[in-house]
Amino acid sequence: MTADDQQERLDAQWVTGFVDGEGCFHVSINKVREMSIGWQVLPEFRVVQHERDQSVLEELRRFFNAGKVVVNHGSRKELRIRKLSELKEIVSFFKRYPLKTKKEKDLEIFEQILELMEQREHLTVAGLTKIANLCWAMNRKVKPRFLESSETIRQKSLKRLRYSPTPVAIQGGLQ
Amino acid sequence: MTADDQQERLDAQWVTGFVDGEGCFHVSINKVREMSIGWQVLPEFRVVQHERDQSVLEELRRFFNAGKVVVNHGSRKELRIRKLSELKEIVSFFKRYPLKTKKEKDLEIFEQILELMEQREHLTVAGLTKIANLCWAMNRKVKPRFLESSETIRQKSLKRLRYSPTPVAIQGGLQ
Numbered sequence: 001m002t003a004d005d006q007q008e009r010l011d012a013q014w015v016t017g018f019v020d021g022e023g024c025f026h027v028s029i030n031k032v033r034e035m036s037i038g039w040q041v042l043p044e045f046r047v048v049q050h051e052r053d054q055s056v057l058e059e060l061r062r063f064f065n066a067g068k069v070v071v072n073h074g075s076r077k078e079l080r081i082r083k084l085s086e087l088k089e090i091v092s093f094f095k096r097y098p099l100k101t102k103k104e105k106d107l108e109i110f111e112q113i114l115e116l117m118e119q120r121e122h123l124t125v126a127g128l129t130k131i132a133n134l135c136w137a138m139n140r141k142v143k144p145r146f147l148e149s150s151e152t153i154r155q156k157s158l159k160r161l162r163y164s165p166t167p168v169a170i171q172g173g174l175q
Numbered sequence: 176m177t178a179d180d181q182q183e184r185l186d187a188q189w190v191t192g193f194v195d196g197e198g199c200f201h202v203s204i205n206k207v208r209e210m211s212i213g214w215q216v217l218p219e220f221r222v223v224q225h226e227r228d229q230s231v232l233e234e235l236r237r238f239f240n241a242g243k244v245v246v247n248h249g250s251r252k253e254l255r256i257r258k259l260s261e262l263k264e265i266v267s268f269f270k271r272y273p274l275k276t277k278k279e280k281d282l283e284i285f286e287q288i289l290e291l292m293e294q295r296e297h298l299t300v301a302g303l304t305k306i307a308n309l310c311w312a313m314n315r316k317v318k319p320r321f322l323e324s325s326e327t328i329r330q331k332s333l334k335r336l337r338y339s340p341t342p343v344a345i346q347g348g349l350q
Contacts, residue, residue, distance in 0.1 A: 013188035014195075014275070020231070021196020053276045056195075100189070101228045 010063045016097040018060075023047050023103065025110040027135045029128070029146040039146050041122040041131055043113055045081040045090050048072045064090060087114055109138040185238045191272040193235075198222050198278065200285040202310045204303070204321040214321050216297040216306055218288055220256040220265050223247045239265060262289055284313040 024046045032040040045067070049057055057069045057079040066089060067081030081087060091111045098104060113134050121127025132144040199221045207215040220242070224232055232244045232254040241264060242256030256262060266286045273279060288309050296302025307319040 010275075011188040011192075013186040014192035017186075017189035017192025017194075018196050018275075019192075020189075021193050049276070056276050059275070100185075100193075100234070101224070101231050 010059055012093075012097045015060065015063060016094070016099060018056075019047065019094075020099050020101045020103060022049065025103065025106045025138070027110065027113050027131070027138065029132055029135060029144045031145065037123055037125065037128065039128055041113070041117060041128070042082065043084075043087055043110065043117070045087060045110075046072075046078050048076055048078045051075045051077050064093070066090070084114065084117065106138050109134050185234055187268075187272045190235065190238060191269065191274060193231075194222065194269075195274050195276045195278060197224065200278065200281045200313070202285065202288050202306070202313065204307055204310060204319045206320070212298055212300065212303065214303055216288070216292060216303070217257065218259075218262055218285065218292070220262060220285075221247075221253050223251055223253045226250045226252050239268070241265070259289065259292065281313050284309050 025043075026046060027041065027043045030040050030042060031038065047057060047060060054069060054077045057077055060079050061067055061069055064081065064086070066083065066086035067079050069077055069079050072078035081090060087110075091107065091114065094104075094107055099107060113131050116122060116127055116131055116134075119127075122131055128146060132146045135144050136147065200218075201221060202216065202218045205215050205217060206213060222232060222235060229244060229252045232252055235254050236242055236244055239256065239261070241258065241261035242254050244252055244254050247253035256265060262285075266282065266289065269279075269282055274282060288306050291297060291302055291306055291309075294302075297306055303321060307321045310319050311322065
């Protein structure tokens, strides 16, 4: 028996209640020069707490058996889960124990984005645009930077279409 | 069967998890000229949410059968429970379903303050000082205004002791 097993396991309903309060499903789309499409989609599940409650984050980490507890900002810590396979498990948990706040809606969108990523749509401009619009709906106020500049990208893709040796990826970008 | 009964009741563990995230036990000590001691102790339990999740606050209100949902600030709503008898029920609930964050400590202090109020200690300077120190421990950073001025009050009470026709209350104030 490991040290983890000896710990009292959190109650699933408690976890849902706590995440209804403190959890966050977030997807950012970051400019990354190294990637062929120039943008990286980064979905993550976060629970932030003051460092005095770091032990609760550790308990959550054990509960989900996923992610890590890292510094969020100043004296705030966060449980951060970014791995796609682990995020899928998180989604599946909250289908069994549904959230009661509007975060349930965020989760639905989050799941759609994960599915699009599984289908590798985030590697095409059309897919990225779809994802960016979903992000926008999820994060409510903030329009993803990608959408601001997607028109430019679209123009570039059109140009590349004329000369590119890799039409498949570009076709995706124009769907 | 009332409309309330037909609603699906919240799970107690979900409630604890949600309050671990979003709940707040708070005691303020306000200057009130109308009261003989000049200060009023106001304990309250609050859960604040954006108005888009007002329905969750209503569900909590039904669950506890206590308090009311009011405007907190701008587009934020709160479930607010202030009645002493209802607050005692809240404390009793969280003894059965213990909080997992440091709010558990706040609850312990909150309970002590409620007990002091039941013993009517908040009507004496000594009792108020005890309560104010507990508040300070609970709210961590903010020193209650009462403590800032309690030295002045103490002086006044001493003067009143010399001339007052109501020695019992004043005696309490000097315990």
